Amino acid sequence: MRFNYVWLRDHCRSASCYNSKTHQRSLDTASVDLCIQPKTIRLDETTLFFTWPDGHVTRYDLDWLVKNSYEGQKQKVIQPRILWNAEIYQQAQVPSVDFQSFLETKEGLKNFLQNFLLYGIAFVENVPPTQEHTEKLAERISLIRETIYGRMWYFTSDFSRGDTAYTKLALDRHTDTTYFQEPCGIQVFHCLKHEGTGGRTLLVDGFYAAEQVLQKAPEEFELLSNVPLKHEYIENVGECHNHMIGVGPVLNIYPWNKELYMIRYNNYDRAVINTVPYDVVHRWYTAHRTLTIELRKPENEFWVKLKPGRVLFIDNWRVLHGRESFTGYRQLCGCYLTRDDVLNTARLLGLQA
Numbered sequence: 114m115r116f117n118y119v120w121l122r123d124h125c126r127s128a129s130c131y132n133s134k135t136h137q138r139s140l141d142t143a144s145v146d147l148c149i150q151p152k153t154i155r156l157d158e159t160t161l162f163f164t165w166p167d168g169h170v171t172r173y174d175l176d177w178l179v180k181n182s183y184e185g186q187k188q189k190v191i192q193p194r195i196l197w198n199a200e201i202y203q204q205a206q207v208p209s210v211d212f213q214s215f216l217e218t219k220e221g222l223k224n225f226l227q228n229f230l231l232y233g234i235a236f237v238e239n240v241p242p243t244q245e246h247t248e249k250l251a252e253r254i255s256l257i258r259e260t261i262y263g264r265m266w267y268f269t270s271d272f273s274r275g276d277t278a279y280t281k282l283a284l285d286r287h288t289d290t291t292y293f294q295e296p297c298g299i300q301v302f303h304c305l306k307h308e309g310t311g312g313r314t315l316l317v318d319g320f321y322a323a324e325q326v327l328q329k330a331p332e333e334f335e336l337l338s339n340v341p342l343k344h345e346y347i348e349n350v351g352e353c354h355n356h357m358i359g360v361g362p363v364l365n366i367y368p369w370n371k372e373l374y375m376i377r378y379n380n381y382d383r384a385v386i387n388t389v390p391y392d393v394v395h396r397w398y399t400a401h402r403t404l405t406i407e408l409r410k411p412e413n414e415f416w417v418k419l420k421p422g423r424v425l426f427i428d429n430w431r432v433l434h435g436r437e438s439f440t441g442y443r444q445l446c447g448c449y450l451t452r453d454d455v456l457n458t459a460r461l462l463g464l465q466a
């Protein structure tokens with residue numbers, strides 16, 4: 114491990130530099146001389162001591178340094194996950210959580226969140242088929258993210274909005290709200306009614322597909338993670354007038370450990386590509402094709418028929434959803450959740466997120 118002197122001065126945990134009650138830095142980093150060097154350094158079994166030119170002493174537990182070093186972080190994943198195709202997911206026999214235990218017990222909630230974090234999807238069973246109960250569920254783990262579609266939404270194939278979600282058409286796999294600068298973190302679906310045929314939901318682990326791309330064509334993975342593009346939502350239907358634009362690459366990775374944390378994939382909503390120079394465009398399309406081929410492999414598709422009482426939570430930064438075309442009357446309700454607040458709940462329950 115290598116540490117920079119300014120870093121070592123900046124992270125001093127002494128009472129005058131750091132408020133351990135609020136976990137906030139008191140030290141004004143801008144007051145640290147960028148050429149600072151310790152006057153003396155001393156090491157015992159467990160601790161490293163620095164005395165700075167002004168006499169201030171900083172002590173570091175060696176364990177703390179190991180845990181907080183760049184080298185230590187580089188080897189760690191931020192969020193452990195189990196990547197899946199249909200077979201892996203089905204064999205895992207991930208249990209659904211019951212409505213009552215989800216709402217009333219810490220274990221129920223924790224089991225649910227653990228599965229959700231590992232697989233990017235999770236189900237709650239025996240939910241009364243109403244919008245109010247669905248809202249209660251959502252509020253147990255997060256804040257509802259209000260969007261142009263409302264807070265809780267409730268939709269049928271009535272074409273009330275300028276989007277094909279509001280029809281009976283099939284929808285190919287995609288993530289939602291790619292046209293937001295921060296796409297919605299979680300999507301909640303509860304089918305309240307369906308009198309007709311078809312309408313099954315398709316789920317595909319985008320991270321599993323991306324991992325295949327990384328294995329087979331690392332330079333294509335890199336391109337998809339480097340090239341920013343726009344997604345766009347333009348609506349002029351009735352009273353609804355919206356124009357949303359979100360910019361970012363298809364694959365979003367942390368630069369220090371290359372861990373994938375978000376996929377932005379919606380071929381319907383992808384805008385004109387005008388952020389990519391001529392000599393990159395063709396390579397980008399090739400990489401996009403490779404990813405699409407992985408995403409479309411039948412063995413990566415997990416199909417479910419949503420039923421009243423069974424609520425599905427989808428990690429919209431990871432798992433793509435789609436649907437089969439349908440006939441008859443179908444009513445879906447749900448909402449989006451803010452990702453920070455789901456992770457907050459998970460961490461408070463002791464989960465790594």
Ligand SMILES: C[N+](C)(C)CCCC[C@H](N)C(=O)O
Pocket residue numbers: 262266268276277278287288289290291379381382
């Ligand atoms: C109906 N509901 C509110 C869930 C979403 C509608 C959003 C659909 C849009 N094409 C997208 O993928 O973002």
Ligand SMILES: O=C(O)CCC(=O)C(=O)O
Pocket residue numbers: 278284289314434435436445
């Ligand atoms: O109707 C469905 O099952 C899902 C439609 C969809 O993709 C959406 O609402 O985001």
Ligand SMILES: [Fe+2]
Pocket residue numbers: 278287288289434
């Ligand atoms: Fe969608």
